[in-house]
Amino acid sequence: MSIQIAFPRFLRIGGGTIDDIGDVIRQLGLQRPVVVTDKFLTSTGASERILTLLREARITPALFDDTVPDPTTDSLETGLALLADHNADSVIGFGGGSPMDTAKALAVLGVRGGRMRDYKVPHVYTGPALPVVAIPTTAGSGSEATQFTIISDSVTDEKMLCPGLSFLPIAAIVDFELTMSMPPRLTADTGVDALTHAIEAYVSRKANPVSDGLALAAMRTIGQNLRTAYEDGENKQAREAMMLAATQAGMAFSNASVALVHGMSRPIGAHFHVAHGLSNAMLLSAITAFSVKGAESRYADCARAIGVATEATGDGIAAQSLVDSLAELCHDLAVPTPRDHGIDRTRWNDLIPLMAQQALDSGSPGNNPVVPTVDEIAELYVEVYD
Incomplete structure (x- = not known):
């Protein structure tokens, strides 16, 4: 029996590990990440905390906080423009499943281009992509450790499952303290x-x-x-x-x-x-x-x-x-x-x-x-x- 197993290169797990984000990015040899999150996490100050930690580690981040629940193909366009403008070398998905799905999609489209529909099942994408670092703020999607993203087609309303190793985060920070405020x-x-x-x-x-x-x-x-x-x-x-x-x-x-x-x-x-x-x-x-x-x-x-x-x-x-x-x-x-x-x-x-x-x-x-x-x-x- 032959099976193929794939996990992130490494995970940091435990309360307070969010403070390690700068070290994680530096350890991976990255310098210009785009932090992909949502307006809620920006409004709470959580996004600024990530940006500050990165800057203190002499990393140059940019922020994309226009993700939407159940991300759509239309919602990716502004993020793709920011990736290009920032000359990004990586993407940090920060939030629940939607920001992480968005981050994964941007990581692939930002390098390979095309339409998200090109990557849906039965296609399996294993080509070039920006490295993704995932920081979940909910205890549910598991997206920080999966080789999938889900994006809805803005034209047809089809919720597309897009699989492949290129969607798998290279690293993840799993800090339960980020979930303490979940209703x-x-x-x-x-x-x-x-x-x-x-x-x-x-x-x-x-x-x-x-x-x-x-x-x-x-x-x-x-x-x-x-x-x-x-x-x-x-x-x-x-x-x-x-x-x-x-x-x-x-x-x-x-x-x-x-x-x-x-x-x-x-x-x-x-x-x-x-x-x-x-x-x-x-x-x-x-x-x-x-x-x-x-x-x-x-x-x-x-x-x-x-x-x-x-x-x-x-x-x-x-x-x-x-x-x-x-x-x-x-x-x-x-x-x-x-x-x-x-x-x-x-x-x-x-x-x-x-x-x-x-x-x-x-x-x-x-x-x-x-x-x-x-x-x-x-x-x-x-x-x-x-």
């Missing part, structure tokens, strides 16, 4: 996002022994800490555990891929502008119930890792416990249905054929234990609405 809703959504990454990596048809270990470790940690982080955002132990688990889950799915939940989640985000973690949460229980028959023992392992079954529990009962526990978790975290989130039923139903086809075309459903037809995906969209 409960964001804590819940990003936490379920990380859990989804871990479960889908473990049951993926591309799973391997390396991704399995990381996925199971992430699930154990999330099972023990997500509710605590949601209920008590000042609990440092829970915040630190969730941050590490999100990175482990990112490493897992980067090397095993995701499956049907993510395939169906992306069109919801693209057409209804639902945050990625939340759209995953809306789908997780129903898609798991649909998929269990294809890998019962694997889902049973997930149940044991999360802590809702024991080694003595039979696989069938354990797998059903997982489905039930995911529904209970989402209830406890106040995850809304698409209806409760305010999505219009008629528009949802009208878009189901397109969303089902886009989900299938993304490639992720092909990794699922039960590979669905486009009609089965459409039926699942009908089911999860209520």
